[in-house]
Amino acid sequence: MRIDIGIGHLGRIGLLVIAGAAMPALAAAAPADRVVLADNDTVLAAWQQSAGGGAQPELVKQDDGGTKIEWHGGVTLDRYTDSVSGGTQLTPMRSGSYYKADIHSDLRAISPAGDTAFAQFSLTSTNDRSVLSSHDSQINSLVIGRSGQNYDFRFGDISLDLSRLAGSTGGMRGVQAQRRFGTSTVVSVADGVLTPSWEELDRAVPRTQYLRHAYAMKLEQGIGDATRLFVTHEGYSDDPNTIDSSNALLTAASASLTTAGFSYQKNGLNMTAEAATSRWQEKGQNAHDSRAYAVDATWSGQSYGLYGGYHDTGVYYASLPGQAAPGIRETFVGGNWSAASWLALNLDLRRSQNRVANAMASGSSTLSSTRTDTVSAQQSITFGQRLPGLGLGLRQSVSNIKNSDGSSSRTAEYGANVSYSGQRWTSGIGYDLNRIDNALAPQSAGRTQTWTANLGTNLEFGGDASTPPAWTASMNVTGTLQRYKSGLGTRSNGSSYGLQMHVQRGQWFVLDANYGEAFVSSPLAGGPTVRTRTYSVSAAHPFGAQNAIRFYLNNNGTISGAANQLYSEKQVGAELVYQL
């Protein structure tokens, strides 16, 4: 077996996966605290874009049969100072000097047959409690496994997507395996613990939830080339000894769930139907059995797409991660149709019953049932060669809501926007109306009118048709005006405007700047207007293939308002992105 090891080369190991350092990502003002893995083509495209359209490097394919070992790693370091005022209800930040480090590692061994053994890991470390609330470091992801054409096995963070009614194992730390037998049978199993983080699992931080021991299984069987049958079974049990009783608002519970269904796909038709039964029990209480049904179908043609479905989940229906909402009965149909080259239409009709709603009419938290009938439509219109780049969008949505206590309400939304997108300029104006009528519960009613406008431009300097421009710049101005009227008759106004600017000089320098202000007037007579100001500046200098240093300034806060509305967040910092 031949093993090639390379770090940081474009040649025989393939282009290294970039973490958080693709130049377009750097250009954004957002903190580079995310891990970005991309395939070679994506990375090459990003490189070419950031290099101003320069020559694209070529990958050298490995032509022997050796196992490749790839390692991709990197670190993003931030050092910054916050100057903050205002209470905890206004800002999560606190004054002080902080550091933040994001570290990631991705180690893979790829066999000639394509089987891959992998170990992926990422970690954040900081002393800033507005980033990590109760501890100095957090494991963001930890996955170790092996995957081939017929199998997949992994340990750590697992996310097995089981079915619509069974949900997924998202949030589970444990083991997961998938295995294909023959041409049409797939078995998936998972076992582990549901917990918000690795740190809570280890009790490195105080637990906020019970540790939930869980398992899940799925069997899929293909019939023909279009139909698959599947059965899932899962269960969980909260461990009541894993949290202090003074922190436990909820009683520990256990549940089990079995679902069965089929999916069909042929000639543009996709259909899935599933039925489920669950048992949920709080410790020391009676068990609740419940059932659920889900049918979904989509049908795609050349110029149209249709969808429809029926969901019905019992009030006590319980799935493993709780992704299947209980107490819902919903029937819907909808579709989109490109009626002409200049006209696209969307329609959605829906009847939904929520059996775990809170009674609005009585103004209390009494359990109630609410039925909502909704019609939503959208129209998109373009004007072709006569007015290239110009578009008109219209939307309407009307809902009638009836509560089991006899009350009712009505929601109406209407919107229109005109947009223009040219080679140098973009612009748009829009209007939206959101109105809720409720005679019995006026505190839940009101009307919001919104006007929006934006204007943007892209500029290039120092280039011609054969060479990329030396400088590129873009600028965008936005404005919003809102009028509110509550069901109780009070009125207030809101408005905001903003300016965003981006300047880039080849691969040498990137500057981003934003400025915005927002106003909200008080609905109370004589009340103060809350005025918020936000601005930020970020200057980055890329170096090497994927590295950069960035300096930034962020400012956000209220500059007028009552004493209990005033806060200020100022941040000055430097960031280093380095790929090892």
Added chain:
Amino acid sequence: MLNRSVMTLAMLALLSALAPFHAARAAEQPGAAPAGSATQAPVDGTAALVANQAEADKVQQALDEMIRAYEMGNIAMIQNNIDPTMLGYQRFLNGVRQDVLMLRQIRIRLLNTQIVVGPDVAVVQTDWQKRYFAAANLAPGEFSGHSIILMHRGETGWRIAAFSGDNMFASQSGTLGQISTVPGVITPVAGVGPPTATVQITVIDPDLANISSLTVQAVSPQGDRESVALTSTSPGRFTGSLTVVVQSTYTAGDGTLQLQATPATISVRYMDNNPGNNRPPSMLTKTVPVQ
């Protein structure tokens, strides 16, 4: 639990052991499972299954766009970024509409964020804090919670397919209520009559942002039960007070919670119809020591 784990591990081991015997048949496999089958991506190739973090940035970006749209009250954009076949789709939108009406200058901050990405499915786990000014009086408020968001990759990019945990986007769509008392430890003081104390009870439940009052129940170890009405002080925040008296007898329903002796522990109970995590309606219980 142990037996179940052993069985599962044994099954995992069996599946792993069988792997080599079926590898040769890999080339015969169809390329993909039916779209919309709501299953894990097919076991059809190494690249698709392992190179799954390629979309992490897009997942984060899609979630950020949803948050910005919610903060701006852009319902149309939110509607376009959730799967119309999502369970609880209408309840979610109804909640967003109520929030747009009742909250101003919403700011959501994510912390402790973790993203696990697969080829067509991603799971985002994050704590969140939502700060806002109440539309009625511009009083500042804060909600917080922990969300697990399931996202699917469709033709138009990553879209939210399901929520679990506490829903950050839509009041009424499920967030676990919080009960607190002031003081945290009750100390009755003897005066003219028997030892007495007043305790302030606060419930924070974002699902009730449009509700004006709610009722909690206070229970003593001896069996006295009192209903306590809490009134809304800002969207989703309710406050009321309870008098606790130490005496030998009790009368249920007289508005005063009587204890026979101290030290003891009283319970404050609140029925949360929508406790988050898509858990069925559940009774929340807060225990408060009495010295």
